[in-house]
Amino acid sequence: KPVLSQPPHVDWLTGAFSRTPLLRKTTRLADLPGVFADHSGWQQADPQQIVYDVEMLDTLSGSGELFTGVTHLYPGKVGNEYFMTRGHFHALREQGEVYFGLRGTGLLLLQDEQGEMHLEPVVAGSVHIIPGYTAHRLINTGTEILSALAVWSSTAGHDYAALAGGFAWRVVEENRQVQVREVQNG
Ligand code: PA5
Ligand code: NI
Numbered sequence: 001k002p003v004l005s006q007p008p009h010v011d012w013l014t015g016a017f018s019r020t021p022l023l024r025k026t027t028r029l030a031d032l033p034g035v036f037a038d039h040s041g042w043q044q045a046d047p048q049q050i051v052y053d054v055e056m057l058d059t060l061s062g063s064g065e066l067f068t069g070v071t072h073l074y075p076g077k078v079g080n081e082y083f084m085t086r087g088h089f090h091a092l093r094e095q096g097e098v099y100f101g102l103r104g105t106g107l108l109l110l111q112d113e114q115g116e117m118h119l120e121p122v123v124a125g126s127v128h129i130i131p132g133y134t135a136h137r138l139i140n141t142g143t144e145i146l147s148a149l150a151v152w153s154s155t156a157g158h159d160y161a162a163l164a165g166g167f168a169w170r171v172v173e174e175n176r177q178v179q180v181r182e183v184q185n186g
Contacts, residue, residue, distance in 0.1 A: 008057055012124075015070040015102045015147035023056045027086070029078070035086060037170055037183075038079025050074055051083050052138075061154040073106065073138050073146040080172040084109075087137030087167060091157030094132040097150055101126035104146030107178075109137045111167050119169070119180065122148060135163050139171045141178045 009018040030047035056069040076083040087109070090097070099108060101122040110118040112134045120128055122138065128148075130136050140146040170181045 010070070010149065012102060015072060015149060017055055017057060017070065019058065023054070025054045026050055027052050027054075032086060034164075035084075035166075036078035036081050038081060041079035045078060049076065051076070052085055059154075063155055065154040066151055067154045068149070068151050070102070070147060070149050071138060073104075073140045073148075075104075075140050075143050075145065077173060080174060082106075082139050082141050082171050082173065082178075084139040084171070085137050086160055087135055087163055088158045088160050089113075089135045089162045090132075090152070091159045092153070092155060093159075095153045095156035096132045096134070097130040097136065097152040097156070099126075099128040099130065099136075099138075100149040101128070102147040102149055104140060104144045105142035106146040107139045107141055107171055108148075109139060109167055109169060109171070111135045111163070111169075115168055117167075117169050119171075122146065135167070137167060141171065141173075 029045050029049045029051060032051060036042050052071055052073040054069055054071050056067060074083055101124055103124050106122045108120045108122050108128050138148060166183060168183050170183060172179050172181055
């Protein structure tokens, strides 16, 4: 006989999942050496300070399957640079991803393999189509938690090493305004 299977729910206002997530990963300042430009500011900050939490639904993995997760990025700065995720290319470079802004205010920084840069404002309701071959990083420019839902291929993987040298743009607060700075190389 036909039966209903209850899907998981997400609270669109907070990004909270109704079910115990498969995974909950907390990233603290101590986990992000070399990520922020201000090294001494990073050293002086509380290493246990949480920068972001990621929760993932417990779903199938393998070829063709999709992962669904939510990132909660806390407000804060290291020096004048806003809290952000580490950022990554996918190990399978051609794999894209979709982000949905849920709450807070921030930016999605996109950098392709040619070094072409884009910044998209993230707010409740924003939909971000991240193409393949494009590294992505969330930045919280606000004073509240920035939460975004993401859906991506379970086989895409993360390649953090490819951008260990950092993204070409940094987002900082100067004169109480959000400013985008090009990184000077050399
Ligand atoms: O799949 C994604 O792109 C996100 O779930 C990120 O993994 C998440 O925002 C954490 O960022 P990062 O993996 O760069 O530390
Ligand atoms: Ni990704």
